[in-house]
Amino acid sequence: MTTATLFTRIMNKEIPAEILYEDDLCIVINDIAPQAPVHMLVIPRQPIPRLADACQADRELLGHLMWVVGEVARLYDIEDAFRLVVNNGADAGQTVFHLHLHILANKGSDETFSEATL
Numbered sequence: 001m002t003t004a005t006l007f008t009r010i011m012n013k014e015i016p017a018e019i020l021y022e023d024d025l026c027i028v029i030n031d032i033a034p035q036a037p038v039h040m041l042v043i044p045r046q047p048i049p050r051l052a053d054a055c056q057a058d059r060e061l062l063g064h065l066m067w068v069v070g071e072v073a074r075l076y077d078i079e080d081a082f083r084l085v086v087n088n089g090a091d092a093g094q095t096v097f098h099l100h101l102h103i104l105a106n107k108g109s110d111e112t113f114s115e116a117t118l
């Protein structure tokens, strides 16, 4: 038996999170430790560990996740300025091994994005 990932446990409502959007393929939550005034995570229900582990059969899901990024950007009024980050692998800063896309935006702040990495 494989252990459920942190994000699967959030989807199963075992761990609380602020859910901003959900559909049959993914959820979007607020990051618990935001690195910008807006910091959301787009997470597929399917627990693909890393982007590099996605296979050909996952192409439609990956496209859907990108569409959801645009959709929540419009919903939360950040469509004109946001960054999208995927950390792939521990050496790249990945800490939760369940694919997720970070959406970062400086809405409501005068700061501009620096070159700082997530």
Ligand code: AMP
Binding pocket: 006, 015, 017, 029, 030, 031, 032, 033, 034, 086, 087, 093, 094, 095, 096, 097
């Ligand atoms: P990464 O380092 O790319 O794997 O990103 C994992 C992200 O998950 C980090 O930005 C964490 O702050 C975030 N995170 C960890 N636990 C939670 C949680 N319980 N709810 C929401 N976000 C979380």
